[in-house]
Amino acid sequence: MPRIVVDVMPKPEILDPQGKAIVGALPRLGFTAFSAVRQGKRFELTVDGEVTEEILAQARNAAETLLSNPVIEDVVNVEVVEA
């Protein structure tokens, strides 16, 4: 069954405290190549049947209204993934 993947990231200008904690932990494990980490969210919306333009529009709408908060987050990607 096809899925619609929605990726949400904290806005660039907003400090991401979780990403900051992760970047602090990486070098302790020897991962020294990374100077910054930002943590986002990935949603997978399963569709029973074909993904029509209407369903994709619904997903984009849901991404903007429920899945993300436009004050602090950006929807960076909405795409269809065939199973």
Add this chain to the structure above:
Amino acid sequence: MTELPLIGEAVAVAAHPQLAGAKIGVVTFPGTLDDRDAVRAVRLAGATPVALWHADTTLGDVDAVVIPGGFSYGDYLRAGAISRFAPLMSKIIDAANSDARLPVLGICNGFQILTESHLLPGSMIKNDHLKFMCRDQVLRVENNTTAWTGDYGVGQEITVPLKNQDGQYIADEKTLDALEAEGRVVFRYVGWNPNGSRRDIAGIANAAGNVVGLMPHPEHAVEAGFGPEDGSGTEGLGFFTSVLNKIVGDNK
């Protein structure tokens, strides 16, 4: 409902006979923690608490609403994000924006729900130090013209408990400047900023002053012997007496 008092002598401050007739709704969502304390605070202030359920489709005849703290829907997705779409919330949003300007107070998770509902601007993210924080917190009252702060003085400092993980108030600079210019910063943290909130903001109001949200918990500082040891321990009660006086004043 548990009858007063649990210990010692509870002193209700109600003097005006009209106060007891004032009905203040307290909303419970799945995962709400502080609804019982809010109900008790309403009763101690002298009003009649009305329990409201998130799935209710009507507000009944309440004169004001408190959205209490907790972890509604486990803070899943974002704190307050799922509660914002509860059936009762659409009624609260309509009533808050109506000409009647229903007074609404959001405490902690309730504040997060109010920002997700766009009744208040900005948002909350994780505390800058990433830890859950629980302490007695000094706040300065910056605006006493809101529905919930009339019984305080401007510049008055009050101590109430603070307990949160996602308590860092953020908004863009334009929004922050507008909030300051319009006097809508209602409370600021004093002494130490416990979560990295922009401009030490602990609570804000909407333009009309009927909707107020804050992260600290006035409903935990309403009864001697239970509240913070600094100060009287009852410095949160003024929220609830303020809205009662507002309601009674409006009904004169």
